[in-house]
Amino acid sequence: MSGPIRLVPDEGGSERTMQLRTLPLKRRRPAPPPEPDPAERLGLSEDPLDELAERLHDICADAVHPYEIAAFLESDGLSDEQAALLYGRPDAFTVAEELFEKVERRYPGPSSEFANPWRADPWRCVVRGLVFALPGLGYLLGANLFATTRMRFGLPSGMLALSVATLVSWGFNQALAHRAYRWLGRLRRREAAVCLAVGAPIGALLASAAAYVIGGPLGALWFAAGQSCYLGAATALLVLGRERFLLLALAPASVGAGVVLAVDVPEPVRTVVLLASVALAVGLAVRELLVAARGGERDGVELRLPIRQEVPHLLFGLACGALTLIAGLGETIHQAVHAASHVVHAHPGPARPAAEARATPTGPAMIALTLSLGLAEWLLFRYRAMAVAALRTSHTSGQFTRRTGGILLGCLFIYLTTVAALDAAATVLWPGAPSLGVPQLGAMLLLGGSLWLALLLNAFGFSWSTALICLAAAVAESVGLLTGADPIVLQLIGCGTAALVLTATAGPALGRTTQHR
Template sequence: MALRVIRAPGRPQWAPEDPLDELAERLAEVCAAAVHPYEIAAVLEAAGLTDEQAALRYGRPDSFALAEDLFQRVQRSYPEPKAPAVDPWRGSLWHCLLRGLVFALPGLAYLLAAPLLGSRSYSGGADPGTLALASSVLVGWSWNQALSHRAYSWLGLGARAEAAGCLGVGALLGALLGAAAAAPWGAPGAVVAFAAGQSAYLSAATVLMVLGRQRYLLVAIAPTAAGAGVTLLVDLSPAQRGWTLACSLAVAVALAAGRVLRSRRTGRSPAAVPAARSASLPHGLFGLAVGVLVLLASLGDVWHFGAGGAVNGPSAVALTLSMGAAEWLLYRFRSRSLAGLRVSRTTSEFLARTGRTLIVTLGGYLAALALVGYAAALLWPNAPLLDGLRLPALLLLGAVLWTALLLQAFGAAWPPAAVCAAAAVAETAAMVGHLADPAVLQLAVCGGAALLLVATAQAQLSRVTAHR
């Protein structure tokens, strides 16, 4: 509907047009929606109109008098109430918790395979079997993190067939690299075989999760979960344990291969141009650094104290299980930040809202991590309790992981990768040099990294342009 501007009455035909009429036409929408002349005055001042200009151009003593005239000349026409804004970041809590469970359930394979691996600790360090498994895990985490980013870059362009092709080739290479990483340590054949199977499962899981079929992994891991449950009641033979693990692996690989073949038939997108391969490099570096930090938290005592050290398995379990809550809280941060962007009137107000949202969501994740960590420590046989410095060290590592994921979610890949890589190098060097107790090292290194990442997140995410 056209807005009606009431022109000054009684003006002769030969007289020049009142410049206020032109200004009223230009600001018609603002004037029609105003409930008080001061709203129009604020717009005029924001446009740089001074009292001197109001007097020279429009013959009014100041901008407030000019605003009152504009308010009278334009009929009121208030806009209809807008429908509530749709929140694009509303994540399902149960869906996120399911993903966390999918991340954690493969750990049951270690429980089922423990009698087959037969690892032992040597004085002053970890045994070849542990080193072989750790090397395979690190290669797998790093490779599949980069592979996921590469595939998602194709999916973001609507090129599902290209994403499936990338995943098919990349998953095969990742499985081979993970198996090769376990070979040079002189570990027993059963350990190398388990590492190869672990790498193949991780590659298959990456394919299914990127293609949105993470629920298939519940089917794949069901034999291993059932076998691990049976071992609590009766002892299984080595052959039974091996066949159960092989069954889960075969199902996972078959499901992943099926999804790749089906997605390849969706048709190619010749116009799609993905990001350069180098864009996936920080994601791979981040996966490697996180893997090192988690392994040091789990095996630090073994490598530092030798036979007297205990595996801190509950820390790794807690971090893995908490990823579901972490993902949901990332959604909550984005949702609340977007809501704050809509209601904030100034940059400083938005900065304060973003800071409060960061504190609340990070605090919520750390609370969930502490709860899961305590539960895992109580249920894990012969595991060290989260007493003394262990709980603060675990929480600081969790703060590093969650804040790094938050930055990655907003497209900042290199800062979290660089900080986590530096932390991993520093903690590894200090561990090799036996400079301090592993819990003290983790507390110091992860504490510094967490402070740096939180400061980086506050600086980058308080900018309005980061939330486009």
């Protein structure tokens, strides 16, 4: 039945109480024409898109790009066929673009109802900065363990083994922490605790084995093993959000380092203080892991996380460790390579004495960079919070890109200024450290800027690109250093190139609105 129909009751007798019939064919008096619409009298035709613009006014007014409106229309089920049939437009994107032009921008701006998800506790960042930097004081307590009167590969005997163990720990724990955070992001605290409980001892064992393979004095190897155990425990406590417990574990070493600076302390006492900090860190980590593992509830859903996603974070940790160690030990290694070339080629020039080779800014570089990591973390949160605010207050996508670019440069400037101040202060306070020159300061700032930009891009998911950029810089600097090139020049070129590439990557990538939704 394709024609109009109606129901006619009680027609044709009692046996047919209801039947279907067509509309009558008789002529009717034509109805009077409707009153013309005022828009038609003015020669205007009503656009069906106006009704849609009125219905979606709030969404269109808050959008900073037509694609936001197109995404909403598609999620609401508007297809290209419906756009053509209902609104006379070829597709949903054309509908979105015209809606974007029709509706005036009315950005909401910051309000009390808007809950910023990127608020950071500044005091927590201060505590994390301290727990990153305070372990450096342990080197004051364990300095005599490295047999500084003997040199091996141009370094105090045992220092190379400790450096290799540090690299292995940084790379492994970076990947371990990322995997544990992935479990926490899926509300699987028990699985995160199991991951840390299994991974941290493996990382400590690998780092200790690497130090043993390199070799050195027995005291230095034990120090490297203790450092590896501490770094594994610290990773577990930091991931579980127990920074204050880690601060408590570092109290014996911090107090002991202050006493060592004032008076001479016997070697057994120094060793006991170091062991106390390591034992506290490991004990507190074990306690927290047990609590987290027992407190988590199983939901019965099997979930697997591919381990290959941790590879870029492993490479990133190795690259960061290598770049930092080159900043601290580069001059010493350069002098050792230079002295070795004099011996091999019987060069008539004088070789620098070992005492001069040991006068390097290793300590200040480590302290400045590690202490600044607390501020770096706070600035990461601050950038994301300000980017979200810019997303809500920008009229166009171009305006948003300009605002986020300014926020990026502002955060980077604050971080580099702080690194410069900390580096200068650490150089003054560190016993026997040489004064910091302009080239050294420039190299340090380029390193700090590269690391902060890499951390920012990592936070937005650009893990592979940041890992490869930093790893390329680390490999280039290492090869150049071993061939006798000047370490400061290498850092200026390597870290400078990495900083430029990371900035060129971060600007366009983080200037897209979709990255901040």
